[in-house]
Amino acid sequence: MKKRFASRVLTLGIAAALMLTMLTGCGVRFGFASDPDDPNEEEKTVPIDTSIDTFEYDTSLEGTSITLLNSKAEIQTALEEMGKVFEEKSGVHVEVMPVTDGDSPYTKVVSLYNSGTPPTLMILDTTDVIALAEEKGEDLSGEPWTAQAEGYLTTVNGKVYSFPLCIEGRGIIYNQKVIEDALGETFDPKTIQTQDDFVELLDRLVDAGIEKPISLAKDDWSVGAHHLQYIYETYDGTSDGAAEAIEEIKAGDLDLNKYDRMSEFLDMFDILKKYNVAKADPLGADYDEMAIDLVDGKTAFWFNGNWAWPNLQDAGAEEDEAYGFLPYFMNNDPDDFANQKIQASPSKQVMLDGQVATEEEKAAAKEFLNWIVFSEIGQQMLVKTCNIIPPFQNNPYEPSDPLSKNIYEQVHAGTTFNASAIVPNDHWSVLGAAMQKYMADRCDRKELIRDIEDYWAEQE
Amino acid sequence: MKKSTIGGNKRKLANALAMIGLIIVFIAYMFPFLMVVINSLKEKRDIIKSPFSWLFTIKGLSFDNFEKAFTQMDFLNAFKNSLIVTVSATVLVTILAAMLAYYIVRHNNAVSKLTFALMVASMIIPFQAIMIPLVSIYGGTLNILNHRLTLIFMHTGFSMAMSVFMFHGFIRGNVPIALEEAACIDGCTRSQTFFKIVLPLLKPIISTMVILNSMAFWNDFLLPSLVLTDKELLTLPLSTYSFYGTYSADYGTIMAGLLLCVIPIMILYVALQKQIIGGVVAGAVK
């Protein structure tokens, strides 16, 4: 019995191995009924025009090698691509290291510093930058690109330590076609200006046969950060205002039970909960399924950000289809900025190691950053290859996917507000748990508010 | 096992019942693997929407996931790295642990007792407690991270305690001291005695330790992820990192990648299966 089993497994293994070598070796496509529209099949490469390049490279840096720690998994291959092109042009080698799963960017940076081999450049979240900047970061205040990123710079005690890599925006994603098909009329997102308008639209969709028109992610980063942080960000729509709100909550000056934005936020969250497609088991909702549901038209809305595009694409969405963002409606006042604008601000930041890197490495890293902002090729690659919304005013390129494009257009039309709340690193996980409890109807508003207050009371 | 003739029919019925129960439990055990195999051959959309559907019912069988996993993992290179690390560390820990255990069994002194006690106690140290000190010593102070040798050395160190424990049990119970005394009279030195007489006797427990250790090394994620960052050096489990996105996981590729990682170790296990149990019989339980 054992012999037979062993030989069977062995043959199977060898057969599988042979087959794979064959497949990858000859590039023959093998599959019985693979869908020709499957987005996974061939990675589209956007052509980059490299004919014009007026960027001045510092030839003395040729042969320098720098490392870039990437915590934005979805642009890993794009960054490698970018590094390759930069090396061809400048002679500087850029090694892109990913943050492996199970590690947070911060943990990775800490362990790399401990191991004495920190990356030259590191892509981090804003909170991480603030935590590490003064101890480890290189002062970048004098860099030429700072002039192009007005309004998007993060400062620590008046100094700039980080390069804003991208703008990310979030709100309620709508699938225009689904709405129009259901209602039999054209849909203009501008007509939805208040909570009541939104509810009315939802009810009409329900009547038209879309039973539960909203997809609502249960993940703690979604409810704990992207939802809940509206209470800070809509304080007055600026980052300073968000910081002020947090200070007041910490000090106990702002009573969350009486704070308008708190109850308004929960009103909106309750609406989302009520029309949630996974209402029966909200915490069992699956992220990938939400993308599929939105594309298929089982739902019409999904609360998320422009980073969701690859997921929608995986689910079958095409670049020429119409998707866009509605604001997170806080109340019924059409003049309130929160009902007119969507939140969009720089998210990932690039920090330069100031502690271990040599002068040459620093110079090469700075050149790389300037190349991204000022060279024709860098500008193109940032937008087209990485599919990023650039925070730099001089970048003439427009992102091509509908979500990023919508954010880009709204930024330029002035219908976004740039407020990012700087919260402690465990905010999303601790309060994400509290929000999940509320989401699953395991606690009421009072208890949720108490959890939030308790959390802030524990912070120094 | 000897066939018992006492209570023939009753025994037969009991056996049949036991067999049925066993098969049910066995199917439950195999269920996740079945899911992995089926879904590794499907497209993401089908995996999400109808994970339980049998093949051919939705869009059909496709080897795309395997192909994608194979290229994205840089399979051959990662396989080579895993092989080097696993084989070297396994050989090293097997020999060193056998020697150390032999010393402990044959020398009933304070050093032996202390070492043994320390090792047993160390088996319950949570890895989290030594993770950061470990990188800060080997990286910060000694600066020897990012080498295969360092990883091999660490694997050896971490599996030493368990291995010594198993060898210790085996040697105590199965290696008669009389044999060595005879060898001693014949003029063998200590090391000759060990390599020529004792080591061959250890064959069953060696098979056991080889499979248990190589499995652990082959699959380990956390330690290699701390030690290795250079892409060229990544082992198989590390090379699948890119399938786990920030927001969602690429299930199809994950499952295909998993099967690619598991097949080699599965073959080793099936090949050594009989000796493994033999080793445990004689080692751990005495």
Add this chain to the structure above:
Amino acid sequence: MRTKHGGKEFCMFALPGLFCFLAVVIVPFIYGVYLTLTDWDGVASVKNFVGLENFGGVMRDSQFWTSLLLTFKYVVFVVVIVNVIAFAIAYLLTRGIKGQNFFRAGFFTPNLIGGIVLGYIWQFVFSRVFVSIGETTGWKLFEASWLSDPTNAFVALVVVSVWQLSGYMILIYVAGFMGLNEDVMEAASIDGATGWVKLKSIILPLMMSSITICLFLTLSRAFMVYDVNLSLTGGAPYGTTEMAAMHVYEKAFTSRQFGVGQAEALILFIIVAVISGLQVYLTKKQEVEA
């Protein structure tokens, strides 16, 4: 069997292995203990000695004690279920059943997969496969994802851990049964000992050494559960399934209280050490009496 060249022999036989062990496990561990007495945050270049302040932080961290309590509950379930199942299966697999080698190989396979991947696979099974079965069949049991309810998610964790750990224990118990003296069993059968009596008064005492080691292994592994916890539930729903080891990791890295996290790891170690020490002492005593 003592030679005069004790020192030389020690260097040759014991030192290399001992060195690896000390250098990789013990030295970092001691350094880690030292770190609990400082305010080092994992990054800073200066470490200040703060005495027992971090342990004060542990006392104030109520989440840690909650997670520890949960871990205790989890350990009890896992240890009992794993050992009962493994013992029973091993018993069946040593009775000369057809294809028993095949079964033994099969039951061991969960061990061939690393913990993190394993958790993801099971997450997929619980949140997609079971729910999909529930949708098709209408079974109440699978109506909602197990991972979205605190009690069910805990059960899911136990199920997966049992699934993962029992293969190893089956191996050890099989070995134990095979080592049993055939004559003793035969004699017992002739004497008319059946069922319970046979199990209680003959098999169990003879299997005590296997039981000791299996209990020790399951106890320590269950206490330190991390991989599966992280990748299966990640503490969800709303942090109700966060066990001690995972909390330690979160404390050190997500909440960035490195010293407190390190101190909690130390406390966890002491608890596990005391409990498994006690267990080994108690079961060993049984062995002697038998």
